Amino acid sequence: MLRWQSYRKRFAPLFEPLNSAVDLRAENLGLIVVIPCYDEPHVSETVNALYTCDRPDCAVEILLIINASGRDDDTIHQQNESTLIEMMAWAKKFNDAQFSLHCIYRDDLPVKHHGVGLARKIGLDIAVSRFAEIGADGVCVSLDADCLVSSNYLCEIKKHFRFNHNDQLAVIDFEHRVDALSDASHRDAMIAYELYLRYYVQGIRYAGLPYDYQTLGSCFAVRASAYMAQGGMNKRQGGEDFYFIHKFTALGQCGCIYTAQVMPSARLSQRVPFGTGPGVSRWMAGDRSAYDTYNPATFEDLRCLTQWLQGLAQSSDFSIEAMRVLPEVLLAFLTQQGVEQRVNEILANTSSIDTLIERFLRWFNAFLALKYIHFAHETSYQAQPLIRSAQTLLRMSELENDESDATLYGLRDHYRWLDAKNVI
16 A cells, blocks of 8 residues: 555656445455447447457456547547446446446546556556555456457456466567458558567567567556556657556566457547558558568567677677677768767676676667667658568578468468467
């Protein structure tokens, strides 16, 4: 409780608890699923998918964060009001001591910060407060309002955190729902988008960097204590998941759950200028460059960096001069980012090679790795067609075989398998 009060004072000064009508909670509360809900007419499908899951050996709560800003259209507020009425009726009918839904209605969030990041933060903050009140370090689960889940979703999350004590956060496998799409171009676009996401993670894995995790806001779970220790969710209007999840990858505290799946919808969305919607829309309009992706050479450059770091065990020469063996474009980027000052700081405060490498990678984090990839494309490399890049990465990794299917669908399936096997 003291940790929650300290967190609330520092990171959640505008926190509002649930109303007194839902103050009671099960003493064995172990999982709380947080779902931001903005103009979502079909969120009951997500709630029903959770309700029909196999039940874990703990109580489960769902926090539905129905949200809007004061400047949103009346149609959005009307839909949110309809959702509130519908889901409160659902709760009255189905809530019991071991599974309950609670609706949080915030229709006047500040325009400056309103977005999925703020809505997710509101829900996660409430979740950790509810665990704090019963003295439990439960698991907060982040989901989206357009998702379905596999029947073992809740049980597998509970089991993962029970047996993987070092994991403070876990990302959960995903599969976009495309089978029901009648529009072939829409279906192909969604397959391409999923391959695009998996290609990037496999590229980072090939490079040897410890940031090879998907960062989807609908696909992670985190211990309540760890959530507070890392300052909680940020309020970004997009990309909030990337920054939050990579706080844990930097500490080596992130795991993966491949035994259960989140199944996001294949809908088009323009709520943020990146992600599913914009690329899918361009592809469906005939723009096959919509998913032109990072040149595999950028991952090779990053692999050179990690191999150079590993070689320090023999050479012990951690200096700017020694770095000149790195690819020219990478060295230019590191110089631009102030690597010389950083190296000097690390050398002045570090005695062992292992600690030196660890501190360097905390500086050269997931964000800086992605920033390098963008820098390299702005200065030296051309983006490549997705299928070509995916095939090239397989060859670079020596993971291509005679049975490899080089179609969009075949590559998607192969990369799914690679993710699950974690083999690159």
